Every structure is written in C-alpha cells, then in structure tokens.
Amino acid sequence: MKATTARRRSRRVLDHSLLVLGTGALAVSVSVLTLAPGVSQASSHREAPLIAGDPRADNTDVYAFTSPDKPDSVTLVANWIPFEEPNGGPNFYAFADDARYNIKIDNNGDGVSDVTYTWRFRNQVRDTANQFLYNTGQVTSLTDPDLNFRQVYDLVLTKNGRSRVLKSNVPVAPSRVGPASMPDYGALRNQAVSSLAGGGKTFAGQADDPFFADLRVFDLLYGGNLSERGQDTLAGYNVNSVALQIPKKELALRGNSSRNPVIGVWSTTDRQGVQVADSRTRHDKWRQVSRLGNPLVNEVVVPLKYKDAFNTLNPDQDRTVKPVVDKVFDPILPKLIQKVYGVPAPATPRNDLAEIYLTGICKACGPIKADLNAHRLNKDASLKQIVPAEELRLNMAVPPTADPQRYGVLAGDLAGFPNGRRLTDDAIDISLQAVEGAAQTGTLVPALADGDKVNTNDRPFNTSFPYLALPHTKSVNSGPGGNQAQQQSSLRTSSAIGAGALGSLMLGAGGWRLRRRNRTS
Amino acid sequence: MHDQAPTPAPARARRRLRSGIVTLALGAALFTVGAVVLPPDGHTTAEASRPAPPARGTLGALKDRVRHVPRDAGAWAALGMAYVQQARSTADPGTYDRAEKALRRSLTEQPDDNTDAQIGMGALAAARHDFPTALDWARQATTSAPYNPVAYGVLADAYTQLGRYPAAYRAVQRMNDLRPDAPALARASYTFELRGKIGQAVALMRRSLNAASTTGERSFAHTVLSTLALQSGDARGARREAQAGLREAPDDSALLEARARAHAALGKPSQAVADYRAAIAVAPLPHYLLGLGELQQSLGHPQEAEAQYAVLRGQEAIRRSEHAVADTDAILFEADHGRPSQAVTMAQEALRTRPFIAVHDALAWALHRDGRHREALGQADRALALGTRNALFLYHRAVIHHSLGDDAAARSDLKAALSTEPHFHPLHAATARALLQRIDNTP
Numbered sequence: 028m029k030a031t032t033a034r035r036r037s038r039r040v041l042d043h044s045l046l047v048l049g050t051g052a053l054a055v056s057v058s059v060l061t062l063a064p065g066v067s068q069a070s071s072h073r074e075a076p077l078i079a080g081d082p083r084a085d086n087t088d089v090y091a092f093t094s095p096d097k098p099d100s101v102t103l104v105a106n107w108i109p110f111e112e113p114n115g116g117p118n119f120y121a122f123a124d125d126a127r128y129n130i131k132i133d134n135n136g137d138g139v140s141d142v143t144y145t146w147r148f149r150n151q152v153r154d155t156a157n158q159f160l161y162n163t164g165q166v167t168s169l170t171d172p173d174l175n176f177r178q179v180y181d182l183v184l185t186k187n188g189r190s191r192v193l194k195s196n197v198p199v200a201p202s203r204v205g206p207a208s209m210p211d212y213g214a215l216r217n218q219a220v221s222s223l224a225g226g227g228k229t230f231a232g233q234a235d236d237p238f239f240a241d242l243r244v245f246d247l248l249y250g251g252n253l254s255e256r257g258q259d260t261l262a263g264y265n266v267n268s269v270a271l272q273i274p275k276k277e278l279a280l281r282g283n284s285s286r287n288p289v290i291g292v293w294s295t296t297d298r299q300g301v302q303v304a305d306s307r308t309r310h311d312k313w314r315q316v317s318r319l320g321n322p323l324v325n326e327v328v329v330p331l332k333y334k335d336a337f338n339t340l341n342p343d344q345d346r347t348v349k350p351v352v353d354k355v356f357d358p359i360l361p362k363l364i365q366k367v368y369g370v371p372a373p374a375t376p377r378n379d380l381a382e383i384y385l386t387g388i389c390k391a392c393g394p395i396k397a398d399l400n401a402h403r404l405n406k407d408a409s410l411k412q413i414v415p416a417e418e419l420r421l422n423m424a425v426p427p428t429a430d431p432q433r434y435g436v437l438a439g440d441l442a443g444f445p446n447g448r449r450l451t452d453d454a455i456d457i458s459l460q461a462v463e464g465a466a467q468t469g470t471l472v473p474a475l476a477d478g479d480k481v482n483t484n485d486r487p488f489n490t491s492f493p494y495l496a497l498p499h500t501k502s503v504n505s506g507p508g509g510n511q512a513q514q515q516s517s518l519r520t521s522s523a524i525g526a527g528a529l530g531s532l533m534l535g536a537g538g539w540r541l542r543r544r545n546r547t548s
Numbered sequence: 549m550h551d552q553a554p555t556p557a558p559a560r561a562r563r564r565l566r567s568g569i570v571t572l573a574l575g576a577a578l579f580t581v582g583a584v585v586l587p588p589d590g591h592t593t594a595e596a597s598r599p600a601p602p603a604r605g606t607l608g609a610l611k612d613r614v615r616h617v618p619r620d621a622g623a624w625a626a627l628g629m630a631y632v633q634q635a636r637s638t639a640d641p642g643t644y645d646r647a648e649k650a651l652r653r654s655l656t657e658q659p660d661d662n663t664d665a666q667i668g669m670g671a672l673a674a675a676r677h678d679f680p681t682a683l684d685w686a687r688q689a690t691t692s693a694p695y696n697p698v699a700y701g702v703l704a705d706a707y708t709q710l711g712r713y714p715a716a717y718r719a720v721q722r723m724n725d726l727r728p729d730a731p732a733l734a735r736a737s738y739t740f741e742l743r744g745k746i747g748q749a750v751a752l753m754r755r756s757l758n759a760a761s762t763t764g765e766r767s768f769a770h771t772v773l774s775t776l777a778l779q780s781g782d783a784r785g786a787r788r789e790a791q792a793g794l795r796e797a798p799d800d801s802a803l804l805e806a807r808a809r810a811h812a813a814l815g816k817p818s819q820a821v822a823d824y825r826a827a828i829a830v831a832p833l834p835h836y837l838l839g840l841g842e843l844q845q846s847l848g849h850p851q852e853a854e855a856q857y858a859v860l861r862g863q864e865a866i867r868r869s870e871h872a873v874a875d876t877d878a879i880l881f882e883a884d885h886g887r888p889s890q891a892v893t894m895a896q897e898a899l900r901t902r903p904f905i906a907v908h909d910a911l912a913w914a915l916h917r918d919g920r921h922r923e924a925l926g927q928a929d930r931a932l933a934l935g936t937r938n939a940l941f942l943y944h945r946a947v948i949h950h951s952l953g954d955d956a957a958a959r960s961d962l963k964a965a966l967s968t969e970p971h972f973h974p975l976h977a978a979t980a981r982a983l984l985q986r987i988d989n990t991p
Contacts, residue, residue, distance in 0.1 A: 074636055075738065081730075298727070299755075304739070316728070316729070
C-alpha cells in the first residue's frame with residue numbers, strides 16, 4: 028500500500044465528509060486528520076503487553092569461591108536485575124515478593140540439587156497511606172522509621188526433601204538512595220549481614236554489578252566500530268544480590284569436604300504457575316523460569332534457540348537435550364573466529380569444553396591433564412550416578428590465592444574460574460581462551476590475549492563477606508538534564524530532612540516515590 | 549592437591565592482530581541468531597544471559613542502533629516490536645507501516661528461525677485485526693522456538709479472536725507453564741474473565757500487577773482491574789484502581805477512560821467528561837469517542853455528543869476508503885446512530901476474519917436494530933456462550949428476547965445485566981431499568 032496516495036485519498040474523503048458534516052466537525056477535524064486508516068481498528072480487542080522482560084527473575088551471574096578470609100567456608104553469590112541505574116530518578120529496586128530465589132548445590136554429580144538455599148522476600152510498608160514514598164527522611168539504620176519501604180526475607184534450607192527455615196525476617200539492604208538520605212550506606216550494608224547458626228552468614232541487598240565487560244563488542248559482527256573497545260559497559264550500574272557464606276562441611280557430600288571437595292553450584296528463580304483450565308495435570312506448582320551456572324553459558328554452550336528451554340531445565344535433564352550437548356562438543360564460536368580472523372578452530376569433538384561445562388575437569392574425564400573439579404574426584408561419589416550437567420563446579424580443597432590472576436586456571440591460579448568463580452575472574456576473556464582450546468593446550472591464544480580490554484571491575488571489591496562493592500549513587504546515563512534532576516532530588520531530600528514534617532509533605536508532593544520505572548527515560 | 553593445571557605464559561607479545569577479534573567472535577555467538585527483545589520500557593535485551601545496556605529512549609535508541617549496526621536482525625525485530633507497541637498506544641497508523649518495514653528488514657537479514665521477527669509480525673497482524681495472518685506468524689514462532697513463552701502469547705491472542713477458545717486456553721496454559729510473568733498472568737486472567745469467573749480473573753490480574761516490571765504492564769493491569777471492579781458493580785474500587793495507575797502514568801489514555809467510566813458510574817458526569825476529553829487528546833480511539841458522545845447525549849448535550857459522532861463518522865469514512873475491516877465500536881455506533889443495515893454488513897464482514905464473541909454481539913445488535921430479531925438471537929447466544937459476565941451483551945440479548953415476545957428470558961437477562969454492572973452504559977442502563985419495570989408491571 029502506498030501510504031502517500033492512501034493519505035491523499037483519505038484526505039479527499041475526509042474533506043468531503045467534513046463538507047457533509049458541517050461546522051460541528053470542523054472543531055474536531057484536526058484530530059480526524061491525524062487519523063489515517065488503522066485507527067478505527069486500534070481498539071476493542073484486549074491487547075495485553077507481550078514482551079516485558081522479567082529482570083527481577085532473571086539470573087545474571089553466579090559466583091562460588093573459598094572465602095579468602097575464612098578458608099573453611101565457601102562464599103556463594105547470585106545476582107538479579109542488571110543495569111540498575113543509580114539515582115535514576117527516583118528509582119528503586121526490590122526483589123520480587125512473588126518469586127523464589129534459589130542457590131542450589133549438587134555434591135554427588137547426579138545433576139540434582141542436594142542442598143538448596145531459598146530466599147523468600149516480603150515487602151513491609153510502614154505508612155501505607157504514603158506507600159509510594161521510599162523514605163521519609165534520613166535513613167541511619169535498617170529499622171529507621173524513615174525507611175518507609177523495607178524488604179525482609181526468610182532463608183530456607185532444603186536437604187533430603189525436607190525444608191526448614193534457617194532464619195526469618197532477615198532485613199534486606201535497601202536501594203542506595205543517595206548521600207543525603209543515606210549518609211552512611213556502609214553501615215546499612217553491615218546491618219544486612221546476618222549470622223546463621225553453625226557459623227554461616229547471609230546477605231541480600233543492592234550492590235555494584237561485579238561483572239565487568241565491554242558489551243559493545245557484541246556489535247562488531249555487524250560492522251560496528253572497534254575503536255571504543257575497553258570501556259566497561261557495566262560500570263556504574265547496580266544489581267540485587269544474595270550471598271551466603273557456609274562452612275564447607277555443610278555443602279560437601281556426606282559432610283566431608285576433604286574426601287568429597289567438589290560441589291556443583293547454580294542459581295534459579297521460580298514463579299508460581301497457573302491452572303488455566305481443569306485438567307488432571309497440576310499446573311499451579313512453582314515453575315523454574317531462570318537458571319544460571321557457568322558465566323556466558325548462553326554464548327558458549329547453549330544455542331540461542333534453546334535458551335528458553337535451558338532456563339526451565341534442571342541440570343540432570345541437560346543431557347536429554349541433544350542439540351545443546353552437541354553444541355558443547357561442536358561450538359559455533361571458534362568457527363566464527365576462524366572465518367572472520369583466521370585463527371584456526373580447534374578440532375572437534377571438543378571434549379575439553381564438555382569437561383569445563385558438563386563434567387568438571389579430571390584426568391579421567393577428558394583431554395585436560397589435571398584433576399581439578401570433577402564430581403568424579405569425590406571419593407564417596409557413585410560413578411554410576413554422575414551425569415553430564417551444566418553446573419559451576421568448585422573444588423573446595425584448592426586454597427584461596429593471595430594474588431588472584433584474572434585469567435584464573437589458565438594463568439595457573441587454580442582458585443579461579445573455571446574452578447568456581449571469583450568476583451575478580453575475567454569471565455569473557457577466560458571463556459574465549461577456553462573456547463579456542465587454551466585449557467587443553469595449556470597455552471593462551473596470543474591473538475585473543477587482549478580480550479575485550481576490560482580486565483577489572485570499576486571499583487575494588489571488599490575484603491570480607493559479602494565482598495561485593497557498595498552500590499553506585501551516580502547516574503550512568505545522566506545527560507545535562509539528568510544531572511539537574513539529580514541535584515533537584517537531592518535538594519528535595521535534604522530539605523525534607525531539614526524541615527521534618529513539612530519536608531515529608533513536600534516529599535509527598537512528588538519526592539521519593541517507590542517505583543521501578545523505565546530506567547532510560 | 550592434584551596435578552598443576554597448565555600454566556601458560558601471559559602473552560605479552562602484543563602481536564597486534566586486527567583488534568577485537570575476540571570479542572567480535574563472542575558477539576557473533578551472541579547475535580548470530582540476533583535475538584533482541586524489547587520490553588515495553590524500551591530496554592533492548594540480548595536474548596543471552598546478559599541484556600545489553602539500556603538506552604535512553606526506546607525508539608530513538610533502537611533507531612540509532614540499526615543506523616550504526618544495520619545488519620543486526622535482532623535490533624530490527626526489536627525496533628519493529630517497539631513500533632507495534634507504540635501504534636497500540638498512540639493509534640497512529642503510519643506507525644504500523646514503519647513496524648512492518650523494520651520487521652521485514654529483520655527477516656531479510658535473518659530469514660530462518662527469526663523468532664523475534666515472527667513474534668513481531670504476529671503482534672502487528674493482530675494489532676491490524678488480521679487474525680488469520682497473526683495465527684500464521686504465531687505458529688511459525690512456536691515452531692521455531694517451542695519454549696518461547698512470548699510466541700505462545702501471540703498464538704493465544706490469535707486463537708482467542710478467531711473464536712477458538714479451547715486452543716487459546718491451551719496456548720495460555722503453555723505460556724504460563726514456561727514463564728508465569730506479568731504478560732502470561734494477564735492472559736490467564738482474561739481466560740477466566742471470558743468464562744465469567746470474575747473472582748479468578750481479579751486474583752490473577754493482581755498477580756500480574758505484582759509481577760509487572762514496567763510502567764506499561766502496570767498501567768494495563770490497573771486498567772483491567774478497574775474494569776473488572778466496574779463489572780462487579782464496585783465503582784469506587786474501579787476509580788481507586790484507575791487512580792492508582794494514573795499516579796504512575798498520568799497520560800495513559802486507557803486509564804483515563806477507565807476512570808471516566810468509574811466517575812460516570814459514581815454520578816460525577818463532569819469529571820467523567822474531563823477524563824474522556826483527556827483520553828481523546830492522547831489518542832482519539834473510537835471507543836473513547838463513542839463513550840463520551842453517548843455520555844453527553846445522556847446528559848442532554850446533543851451538540852457535544854454530535855461533535856464526537858462527527859469524528860466517528862470521519863473515521864468510518866476513512867475506514868471505508870481503505871477497505872479495512874470494522875471494529876465493534878464502529879458497528880455498534882452505526883447500529884445505534886447510523887444505518888442498521890449498514891451495521892449488519894459491517895459486522896458480517898468482520899465476523900469472517902474475527903469470529904470473536906464481541907463481534908457476534910455487535911452483529912446481534914445490528915441485526916436487531918435492522919428488525920431481524922430471530923437471526924439476532926442466534927448471534928446473541930453465541931456472544932454469551934462462554935458464560936461471559938458482560939452487561940452490554942446481556943442487555944442486547946434481553947432486548948432481542950423482548951422483541952421476540954419472550955419476556956421471561958428478557959427479564960432474566962436484564963436482571964443479570966443490571967446486577968453485574970448497574971451503570972453499564974450511559975443510555976442503555978436507564979432503558980434496561982425501564983424495560984425491566986415494564987415487564988414486571990405487565991400482568
């Protein structure tokens with residue numbers, strides 16, 4: 028259909044109908060003119076939103092490492108809600124109170140979780156009449172009455188099919204509103220670290236996104252420009268994190284971490300299902316909607332077409348999805364690198380990648396000449412039960428390194444990825460080297476040594492649990508207008524704090540409001 | 549401790565290959581299949597484990613992206629989908645053409661397994677009310693990506709409008725089995741609403757609201773919850789719900805219309821008129837115009853009513869010049885304020901590609917206004933066959949029963965209509981009450 032002729036024609040029709048209709052219509056003719064054809068159909072059938080994204084349920088990263096300052100324990104970290112714009116005006120991020128957040132541990136290699144930790148969050152609003160206010164004044168503690176919106180959680184442990192609440196009503200570290208509202212955020216972070224019976228610790232709250240990478244590099248394939256490589260595109264954004272520090276014996280098979288040091292770790296999110304029509308099948312149980320073990324697994328292992336399927340699977344089902352397994356043995360990535368850059372792709376089948384992603388690394392497992400982190404290394408594991416399954420595997424017997432190498436195992440630092448994953452491990456560069464065969468040859472591919480040119484996180488990590496850097500407070504995407512808005516809102520907050528009750532009133536008239544708005548506007 | 553893993557020397561020999569080789573390769577893996585999804589809030593999300601950074605402004609950012617990276621099929625699909633979403637809320641039909649252009653470009657860049665473009669084409673066809681085509685694209689999408697919940701959403705929407713309800717419920721079930729998020733829960737709610745199970749519909753829409761991650765999703769949920777409250781005779785609740793949505797999205801026309809209807813039901817006509825006007829200023833959609841026109845008519849303002857009807861006639865003239873299929877609002881408007889025989893023709897044509905209950909109802913009413921009561925009853929029965937609690941459908945059938953001399957059936961439909969939603973229509977609600985009284989007073 029040629030739009031112009033159509034428009035001219037409808038214009039004629041319109042002029043004609045306006046003549047017929049007379050002056051009554053003239054008043055509204057302007058709006059009619061904006062209505063070309065489709066408007067008469069733009070209504071009346073229910074069009075619910077289709078594509079929303081579910082950032083509160085989508086896992087972004089999982090980390091597992093021996094705690095450097097507490098080597099008899101393991102630290103597990105999982106993140107959700109990427110690209111949280113700090114101070115993004117006004118903009119706060121909460122865990123979903125209608126989802127369940129899990130970190131799962133498989134200690135016998137059968138692809139089924141033996142130890143599951145589940146966070147169940149609840150919202151608490153102090154002043155329901157003003158429930159759109161995040162805070163009504165300066166917040167100096169997690170129990171501060173000025174913190175109007177709070178989240179707490181129950182931490183549930185599931186072992187041998189039995190669940191028990193380890194700790195209930197644990198406070199969450201709130202979104203970092205800004206220096207005026209939260210002058211000492213570090214204190215709030217510390218209050219959100221809670222001890223568990225038996226020597227563990229739990230944390231949930233906002234943090235700096237520890238993942239570092241130049242994601243713009245992904246544009247290159249389509250002729251994008253490389254001149255700007257080397258900028259951490261995740262710099263300045265926050266995430267919502269949960270973290271656990273757990274004595275190793277709690278996680279190890281038979282509680283014996285010296286005989287059975289290897290665990291497989293992954294994180295999932297569940298949402299409750301729905302029964303749409305009567306049927307014998309129950310559809311309203313909790314459904315796994317997201318899953319993450321190894322970093323960049325979708326890029327290296329899972330073909331895009333199976334990403335949605337992968338999110339719903341338990342690791343013990345991985346081997347049943349043949350196209351996914353096939354891709355591990357015969358990945359696309361090295362072929363592309365060869366095609367575009369002439370770096371020869373390693374020969375297939377890629378048993379080395381299968382080791383890294385599906386079985387863990389051991390001499391008996393495949394071509395990589397090391398006994399590192401395969402479940403087969405657990406002395407009490409039954410070989411018959413062990414199945415190939417995508418998990419982040421950690422050998423808890425490897426002591427923490429004083430000076431961690433960003434290349435992890437590939438640089439001879441056995442306490443890093445793919446043996447677990449530390450916050451400082453350079454996941455993109457390691458994955459690329461691995462895909463090019465470096466784990467098998469023992470040599471880094473020099474052509475790839477530059478990687479994405481982003482080698483560290485934009486701010487240093489802390490030296491004690493939960494290790495994550497504090498959240499940022501400065502907008503990432505603040506243009507001139509953004510900065511202005513930011514100043515205004517901080518002014519509003521400080522005046523509110525100064526003016527007490529009057530300030531609260533002012534806030535009500537458009538100050539801090541609890542909402543997770545479009546972060547880009 | 550086990551054997552040492554190999555220790556490579558860090559490659560300091562900076563043999564400067566063409567830079568970026570690495571990352572490019574990874575990019576290839578990420579984007580070969582080029583799935584970029586655009587949530588309504590305008591983030592492009594690489595369908596990989598990590599979304600791409602948010603951009604400032606939905607369409608602008610995506611347009612920039614396809615300018616800079618014109619071979620990115622995923623970005624074209626996302627841009628097309630963004631246009632579809634925009635066309636829904638602004639009713640600017642030129643946007644449909646832009647959407648189609650972007651989606652076709654995506655399919656050119658990546659003809660096979662391009663699920664996002666297939667989903668976009670399906671959503672676009674549905675927005676244009678071409679449901680057979682929407683079904684075709686949805687089937688392609690569920691074939692290329694059998695675990696993609698969004699594909700089942702497009703499939704469910706198409707089956708619903710094509711009157712294939714059990715198939716629609718199955719698609720909604722599948723969508724929720726894969727990912728019971730806000731869009732999936734909204735569709736689950738609608739299946740119960742269609743079947744007249746308002747309690748479950750409300751409960752699921754509340755869940756959808758709670759699961760919503762964007763303003764668009766929350767606005768939609770508040771709009772539906774407001775409407776469901778109104779349909780349960782709870783006008784105060786309806787107003788509260790619309791207001792809650794408008795606090796976050798003050799210019800959302802659907803929420804403004806919802807509040808207008810709540811105001812009208814609460815006996816606040818001037819506030820209702822103001823909200824209708826605000827909604828029409830945002831998007832002059834036919835059902836807003838019809839709602840305001842009939843409200844003005846009920847208030848005894850024939851000139852103001854006529855002004856709205858004039859716009860509707862202008863839209864109808866455009867529709868005919870374009871040979872587009874009529875929507876139910878246009879059919880009801882023609883039946884009540886124009887030529888009923890013309891309304892029958894419009895409805896019969898609409899029913900051919902869209903045998904949905906609302907179209908059966910519109911045809912029933914048009915036939916009745918054209919004096920063809922017997923045929924009208926068959927259509928009215930089909931409109932209510934699912935058990936839908938829709939006061940207007942019930943009223944239409946009541947009047948048809950009455951025209952056929954079956955006052956017992958008319959009485960029961962009138963009572964059902966008025967108990968469902970006492971103020972279901974600015975003009976018809978009063979007529980319904982008067983007719984019920986006449987029937988009750990007839991010995």
